[in-house]
Amino acid sequence: MAKVSSHTPLAARGDRWDARLGATVTLAVAAFLIGPVVLSVLAGLTKNYFVGLSSGLTLRWVTEVWSLYADTIGRTFTVAFLTLAVCVALGVPLAWALTVFQGRAARALEELMSLPVAVPGLASALALIISWGTVSGLRGSLWFIVIGHVLFTLPFMVRATRAAMSQQGLLGLDEAAATLGASRLRRFLTIIVPNAAPGILTGALTVLTLSIGEFNLTWLLHTPLTKTLPVGLADSYASMRLEIASAYTLVFLLMLLPLLVGLQWLANRGTRRAHAAVPPNTTTHS
Template sequence: MSTRHPVMAALAVLAYVIMIVPILFVVATSFTAGGTLRFPPDGFSLRWFGAALEYEPFMGALVSSLQLAALATVLALLLGVPVALAIHRGRIPGRNLVEGLFLSPLIVPELVVGLALYQQLMIGLGLANFQTLLIGHTVLMFPYAVRVTGASLALADPALEEAARGLGASPLRTFLTITLPLLRPGIFSAGLLSFITSFNNVPLSLLLQTRHFRTLPVTMLDYVQQSYDPMVAATSTLLLAGTVVVALVAERTVGFAKIFGGINR
């Protein structure tokens, strides 16, 4: 690419620099021995990591974020997998239009979704903020389940399912023994992507949560507005390290390149 398309190569390098350099600044700042966020850091220390792990609002919000992300991911998969099967294996008129409709939450601003949920569910129906947040996160994660699972189906050979049916297998047995194993990498990838996206969500969570239920990203945002110490940088570094470890394990186990390569099919 560097010889044939030097301009594109330069733009790609610039994009990587813009994305990665700020992250490196945050990681470096989290190891500072000083008491304020500044670069270059004042010495080397791990004390801010210990402070982050001992800070009760962060730990409580971490548990809340994990619960919300896990439940939203499960619900999104339970709804998205049947939809993906119907789109890619069923005979639906206007399949592309139907799929686009189910993917539409990706293009609607999250603040608009949050405001609609707040007005209709929290005010109109009196639902608790956790229930409303769960519905909102499920709606936002639903397109990931449909699209990534659909990519896995696009890579699978439908002749295998037809052969099983031709040999006398029932639709349920065909799904459990043939289709589900073919879908497993896509389900795993969609679940992981949905979980990380839900866990890191800010706009929707910021609009719908109250002081009784707060997610970690919003709690960190509130902390930054009140304090200027490196504890938020240390927390961000821990979350980044955890995300990288999970992604590496998933890549070795499933192989994201193969799954996401079918999205353009």
Template structure:
């Protein structure tokens, strides 16, 4: 009998398996979440000289970061923060415009070069530093502007968009859906934009969230390509974090944590509203 040992009693896996898996899962989550939680909590502390931060609760660290009196030479984090948000969102827009059609073509049609296109779509999974060097050598003049960062972010994160959306498309009977829409008089563009794309909203929203989150924190490509002007947030923190206290740095990182959470929620809400209601 399944779940029983040779003596007829429940097996060890049946008795302890679920508890063991649950324990490992909880321990893993706590291990990964503890640094984030501790960093956020310490951002409201007045000092950290011992094992744990002390002197709660103060907003001095947050004020120093937001208004520019703490991290780096009296420069506020806000400009770099919102600049990075814009760069990452620009990359997501490009990924949507290019990645969704590519994912659809790969999932829907059989054509010469299909496998090559699929490989090319995930090729930018190469490390950012490699793509940054290649981009810098190929487009030396373009690399001096924010446009270069947007294009680079879109290239680096395109595989996540393509794979997420392609997974949604492959779970649907695209041919049947298209034929049904066309039989009702819908043109192909209307079918694609109002039927196919909304049906893949789960993958599109997931791909957008992953692409934006990773692009906003991209360091390697930014470090290679960026030359002047407002620095992306990752470079801003890298260049200034050694000149400030850990508590101020914790506040700066906490701002980024909250930003990621806020944009993730916003992308989910906007994605579901713009692609239609759940059926």
């Protein structure tokens, strides 16, 4: 008997319609999200935004932005990497502790850590100023901004790392290594951290992204000597020509995108290695 295909012409037309609809929605969302950024970048490269591209292209505004705000670029990355270092040093052990010691206390601690994410950034910054703003030398230093960024980004590091630890089944590996006499520190550094590397890299990507682009906390915590990229961007939009503000956006993207692409590549590479290290499932028969 001839085999009847279940894929009828009507079903084929339906599949094509679904594919076209999906592509249309994807393009519409991309245009909605990316379109304004592209227009802003073009505005920073035109001689006169109100005339349009017909006025010609120029790098004059980018040069002015660099001369006015170059110091905010290095300062921003300094804050971001210090924030990342603190979040990794605190977040990875804390994520493992929450994975090992599960219970009401662990859940309460995790919820407590999420408060800075739920509370508006200005409120968190005001609380930091009230509680720590009088400490000698702290209010005018970058570390004051770093403290605020750590409070905001640490929950993201902990959650991404803890999710990787739970999925990898590291509790069983840790117990097996403990029975062989490995110390707690050795187990953590040689078993837990390498196996949780994809989650750690994902958390690192999130922390860097949030820290570099964080405005609400930084705006209230900064001083004229500790201004960062987002604060400078807001100042340029408020007090200068639109072309300069748009050129600032271009500089911001040029500094941020290569870093994010590199970290995303590392995260994807770590994920592929983790999947390749997992042995294939075996089926047992009774």
